[in-house]
Amino acid sequence: MAPLVRIVRFTRALTPFYLAIVACSILTAVAELAAPFLLGRATDTIAGSLAGRVPADDAVRTVILLAVGLLVVEVASSLFSNVGGWFGDVMSNRMRAMLSVRYFEKLLVLPQRWFDTELTGTIVARLNRSITEVTNFAKMFSNMFATTLITTVAVIAISAWYWWPLAVLLIIVFPLYVWLTSLTSTVWQRLEGEKNEHVDIASGRFAEVIGQIRVVKSFAHERGELRSFAHRFGLTDRLTRTQSTHWHKMDVLRRTVLNLVFFGLYAIIFARTAQGAFTLGEMVLLLQLIAMVRQPVQSMSYIIDTAQRAIAGSRDYFSVMGTPADDRAPQLSLASGGSVAADSTVTDSTVADPAPSARPGASTPASSAPAPAVLDIPQNTPAITFDRVHFAYETGEDVLHDVTLDVKPGERVALVGESGGGKSTIVNLLLGLYVPREGCVRVGGRDLADIPVETLRRSIGVVFQDASLFSGTIRENIAYGRPGATDEEVRAAARRANADRFIERFTDGYDTIIGERGLKLSGGQRQRIAVARAILKDAPILVLDEATSALDTKAERQVQAGLEELMAGRTSLIIAHRLSTIAGVDRIVTLRDGRVDEIGTPAELSRSGGIYAELLALQSAGSAKQLAKFDIHG
Known part of the structure; x- marks a missing residue:
């Protein structure tokens, strides 16, 4: 139950809703408990009239009043239960909004490395499944558990008043039934976890395939993708068979034990009534009370089943929530300006329309939060500095080795090298998406570790x-x-x-x-x-990462005209495959196997015999086959 308790703590801002639901549950239970007493009294009145102990006219007046009382308590029960249901609906939706917003907030501050190993579809599937199961349980639990608990305690107390063995049997049946149900939990949750894993993988692949459907079709791989997708769900079918078989075998055992206990209760009530210990009205009262208890006991398996799904879902949810955030991640705020902290609530205005600009024709709203400052880069300080930088995406496999370079304010510098040479990695480090293993990166003379990440990225x-x-x-x-x-x-x-x-x-x-x-x-x-x-x-610093390599010549010229306008007066770092796009740069930095090979002007490097000179020669020769290895995507 620890994960469920954690959910309650995590959503403690919903406490007013929890209290309102409990209050409605108490009133509903009281109204429902009144009905058996009224029926019992009516039964005794009618029996007394038939036996001649009560005048017929008095009996009719009494039973009519009792019938009115039944109408009142039934209407009251319906009213209170529906008011509680309304609070439950609003509470579950607020919980969904709260958990969803916090999940999204967490994703936004996780380090880039986390996303490198996760599929987009899997992330989305985990959100939908986990939150749906948790909120379904919260809604069901809030609407059923309090009423069930109050009714059960009251019935046990009333039964004990009439004859204590009835209360003993009722006290036995609940823990016995819950214990038999809990015997299935370990196996059930293990199988549910395996099913969730297959569904998440299939959902992740589904999103990938739909996002790249042209690739799938162009390689005629529809059948293979469908086979893989169906295989994952086929595995969940087998797991469900095993899971359901185990659950329902135990359910037969539970219900058999339950029927035996209720057989004992009915037998005692009937025998005591036949012996004259109970009146007919008391028998009706007790039978009604026993019937009220039977349904909550039988629904216990549904409550536990829903709870197990919520526990399995919450583990996935809190696994993501427990992932350490990027140390330099910004403090996020909602549109209303409120921080999405662990103890915050989600207001109606926040959830209902967080992005009015998403509507066609709407103007873009000004953010209520102040925009991050832009770095002021002194003219006598390098705009960008890489100082003996070593970096590895995976431990022990450096992709950058002792990279050192400076870019002056307003200078245009191009990065050139073979595919996998480290060009895009340099951009990732500059944006603060990763942290160097050794060395440091500075912007405007300041170490990136000392610059707020929002300020850094607002400046690039x-x-x-x-x-x-x-x-x-x-x-x-x-x-x-x-x-x-x-x-x-x-x-x-x-x-x-x-x-x-x-x-x-x-x-x-x-x-x-x-x-x-x-x-x-x-x-x-x-x-x-x-x-x-x-x-x-x-921004004062500009990065062009292969900005025109995928375009035809005409489109490239159109885009290049815009890029020239964009680069005017800015410090620019350019990664480009087509040499025509870097002909006007101030300097070129060539990279080979993650190391700086040469630094110089285009004219200097064209005569050096290095990578840039090779590229010029290959481009002049028109050798597409040899040029392919320099398809530089870093």
Whole structure:
């Protein structure tokens, strides 16, 4: 039960809802317990009338009043149970929102290394499954457990008042039934964990396949992907058979024991009534009370089953929540400005519409939180410094070896080298996504460890080979570079990126929905949107990571025009495969096997006989076969 207790502590902001649900449960139980007493009294009144002990007119008046009493308690029971149900519905949704927001917040501050080993689909599947199972249990538990507990205690006390052996049998049946149910828990949870693992893997692969469906189709691999997907769910089917067989065998045993205990209860009540120890009304009262207890006992297996699913789901959830965050991750806040701390609550306004700009045609709202400061880089200090940097993605396998280089303010420096030479790794270190194993990286003379990560990344604009656009409108994607930008600022950035003409040709212009990852746009159009986004960000340092390598010549020229505008007056670090894109740089740094090989101007390195000279020679010779090994993606 420890994971369930942890969930309650984790969502203690919902305490008012818990208390309201308990209060409604108490009132519902009291109303339900009143009904057997009224029925018992009515039975005795009718029996007395038939025996001639009670005048018929008095008996009729009494039973009519008792019937009215039954109506009142039934209506009250319905009212209280539905009010409690309303609180339960709102509470479970608040819990879903709270757990989801905290899960997302945690993902946003996890180190990049964590994402390197996780599939996107698996992360999403874990969120959906874990939170669904936890909130389902919370809703069921809150609506059933308090009423069940109160009813059971009351029935045991009332039974003890009439004859103590009845209470003894009732006291025995609950722990016995729970004990028999708990015998299945270890096996059940182990099998549930194995099923969850297969479902998460299948879901992760599903997301990958759908995201790269063109690749799957082009390699005619639909059958193989379907076979693998079906295999995973086939394994869950086998596990479910084993799990269900074990559970239902135990359920037969539980129900048999339960029936034997209730047989004893009924036999005692009938025998005592026949002996005259109980009146007919008391017999009806006790039978009604026993019937009220039987349902909660039988539903105990459902409660425990749901609890086990919640426990299994919460383990996956808290496994992610327990992963150490990036030491330099920013302190995140919701749109309302409130920090998403462990003891915070999620307000209606926060959850209902966190991103109004996601609606077509909506303007981008200004963030209520202050924007991170941008680094002030002195002119007499290197803008970027790598000082004897060693780095490894995996222990013992360095991909950068003793890398040392400086980039002056306003200088354009290109990184050139073979595939796997470490160029993109340098960019990852500069952005603070990873930490060097040895050495240090400085920006503006300050060690990255001393710069708030939001300030660092606000000071660096990046244009990747993949434009990495979001679904939504063109305006929203450009404004992603600076939330709160005005419409005119967005349009000005698009003009400078050489993107305004094609945007205005769309029927909806800047409000055009571009689809997932911008699939409704051409490659050149996506890159110009990405350039406009970087222009709007207006960061003092610019990184171009293969920004034009995937484009045809015409699109490259259009994008390059925007890049020239973007690079003006900025410190620029450029990774490029096409030498035409780096012909105008101030210096070139060549990398070989993760080490700096040469540093010099394009003219100097063209005569040195090194990597850059080889590239020039191969490009001049037009040898595509030899040039392929220099398809540099770092």
